[in-house]
Amino acid sequence: MVLAVAILIIAIIVALIFIPKLKKQQDRKAIIVFSFLLLIGTALNMGIALKIHIPSPLDLITFIFTPIRDYIVSFTK
Amino acid sequence: MEKEIISSRQFTIVTFLYSIGTAILIIPSSITGAAKQDAWIAASIGVLLSLLVIKLFLTLANQTPSLNFIEANEKILGRFFGKITAICFLILTFLSAGELLYFIGIFMKTEVMPETPTLAFALLFSIIIMYAAYLGIETFARSAEILFPLFTFIFIFFVLSITPQITFENIQPLLEATKASMFYSIARFMSIFSFPLIVLLMLYPTGVNVQPSAQKGLYIGAIFGGIVLVTLIVLSILVLGPENTASRTFPSYALAQRISIGNFLQRIEIIMAFMWISSIYIRTFMYFYTTVVGLAQILKIKDHRPLIIPMGIIVIGLSQIVHPDIVHSTNYNNEIWPIFSFIFTILLPILLLIVVVIRNRKSKAQNNETPQQETENDNQKV
Numbered sequence: 001m002v003l004a005v006a007i008l009i010i011a012i013i014v015a016l017i018f019i020p021k022l023k024k025q026q027d028r029k030a031i032i033v034f035s036f037l038l039l040i041g042t043a044l045n046m047g048i049a050l051k052i053h054i055p056s057p058l059d060l061i062t063f064i065f066t067p068i069r070d071y072i073v074s075f076t077k
Numbered sequence: 078m079e080k081e082i083i084s085s086r087q088f089t090i091v092t093f094l095y096s097i098g099t100a101i102l103i104i105p106s107s108i109t110g111a112a113k114q115d116a117w118i119a120a121s122i123g124v125l126l127s128l129l130v131i132k133l134f135l136t137l138a139n140q141t142p143s144l145n146f147i148e149a150n151e152k153i154l155g156r157f158f159g160k161i162t163a164i165c166f167l168i169l170t171f172l173s174a175g176e177l178l179y180f181i182g183i184f185m186k187t188e189v190m191p192e193t194p195t196l197a198f199a200l201l202f203s204i205i206i207m208y209a210a211y212l213g214i215e216t217f218a219r220s221a222e223i224l225f226p227l228f229t230f231i232f233i234f235f236v237l238s239i240t241p242q243i244t245f246e247n248i249q250p251l252l253e254a255t256k257a258s259m260f261y262s263i264a265r266f267m268s269i270f271s272f273p274l275i276v277l278l279m280l281y282p283t284g285v286n287v288q289p290s291a292q293k294g295l296y297i298g299a300i301f302g303g304i305v306l307v308t309l310i311v312l313s314i315l316v317l318g319p320e321n322t323a324s325r326t327f328p329s330y331a332l333a334q335r336i337s338i339g340n341f342l343q344r345i346e347i348i349m350a351f352m353w354i355s356s357i358y359i360r361t362f363m364y365f366y367t368t369v370v371g372l373a374q375i376l377k378i379k380d381h382r383p384l385i386i387p388m389g390i391i392v393i394g395l396s397q398i399v400h401p402d403i404v405h406s407t408n409y410n411n412e413i414w415p416i417f418s419f420i421f422t423i424l425l426p427i428l429l430l431i432v433v434v435i436r437n438r439k440s441k442a443q444n445n446e447t448p449q450q451e452t453e454n455d456n457q458k459v
Contacts, residue, residue, distance in 0.1 A: 011390070014387075018383055018386070021383075022383055025380075027378065027379065027380075029376060029377070030378045030379075030380070030383055030384075033372075033376055033378065033384065034383050034384065034387055037384065037387030037388060037390075037391060038386075038387040038390065040387075040391055041387050041388075041391040041393075042390065044390075044391060044394035044395070044398075045390060045393065047394075048196075048394055048397045048398065054398045055398075056398050056399050056400065056401065057172060057395075057398075058176070058399055058400065058409055061413060061417055062409060062413045065413050065416045065417055066413070069412055069413065069416055072416070076257035076260065076261075
């Protein structure tokens with residue numbers, strides 16, 4: 001719980017430091033991408049700190065490539 | 078963003094340390110599991126085949142001398158398909174960066190400091206990676222130049238100290254492995270040693286000042302990295318024996334634990350761990366830098382630096398969720414990673430090369446048919 005709050009505070013500090021700097025450069029795309037990535041990162045880390053079970057993206061990769069793997073293994077059996 | 082240039086000697090050193098990467102820790106176990114005591118033969122064949130793979134990468138990179146790999150995707154395949162393949166490639170490098178952070182955490186937690194949570198190691202390591210990405214490629218190449226002599230010295234000391242404990246019976250009988258198990262061993266070896274070398278294509282055409290010696294440097298770095306790995310595999314089999322090597326998660330660490338010179342110089346395995354931490358640092362940095370710079374180039378953002386901190390935060394989170402335990406990690410690295418990396422590091426460059434060759438032939442045919450429109454075609458050529 002303490003860790004989740006600490007992550008939130010760190011994310012807010014990062015946002016407060018970087019967004020004015022980006023606003024000065026007038027790059028709207030960079031601000032949007034930065035905020036989006038920061039949001040995802042904060043949400044992910046808070047989920048880990050609160051011990052929510054987050055499935056691994058490699059499970060998705062494994063799910064996609066398992067048929068190919070079985071096909072290749074069936075060649076060598 | 079001003080262009081950053083590294084010398085070809087720095088490029089060779091980065092290739093050498095990058096190709097060793099995590100292989101120095103986990104390769105002996107995964108390929109001995111399939112090929113048993115002939116794993117060193119599989120590794121040597123893998124190193125030789127890697128030279129062909131490097132030739133493929135260099136041929137592709139020389140087709141687009143002023144672009145790195147991500148920009149070449151967009152230029153060759155067109156804006157829509159190029160962006161899709163580049164995003165899939167970036168997913169590969171991003172997940173690999175997270176996986177490597179997981180790896181350093183689990184290694185330190187298992188062997189060195191069992192009571193520390195892996196998040197602490199991942200956090201410390203990722204702060205270094207983020208700061209290195211902020212400082213840029215030139216500083217990184219210089220740090221690799223500093224790490225290289227230390228790495229080589231520790232490695233030679235390691236090899237010399239462990240050779241008194243060799244028993245040649247462990248490597249007999251020779252050539253007992255079946256063709257299928259050799260195929261699996263070679264596939265696993267190359268997927269960790271040579272397929273990821275495509276990430277160095279982010280450096281090669283645009284970031285190096287002398288191109289022919291950089292090409293030689295890529296070959297030389299990979300060959301020396303292969304020599305280091307084959308030596309390590311041979312030593313693991315000779316000293317620990319094939320069953321012992323295959324059943325451990327970190328066989329080279331077990332090898333280092335056995336160093337005992339004159340019953341006096343013992344328990345120095347943590348100095349050996351310096352070797353592995355430096356090679357993992359080089360590899361993690363390259364994956365992370367590729368992801369950040371590639372994302373900035375796909376989205377046409379001029380400066381990639383603001384993206385470093387959010388990506389770093391996501392990568393720290395990724396490192397905690399990417400593998401719930403070591404069994405999942407071993408299964409993924411042995412079964413799925415060879416296929417995943419093959420598709421995006423071998424088939425994708427082959428596809429790009431085929432498209433480039435077809436385009437060159439088409440514009441040459443147009444040049445032969447309509448000599449008046451030659452200037453227009455020259456502007457459209459790749």
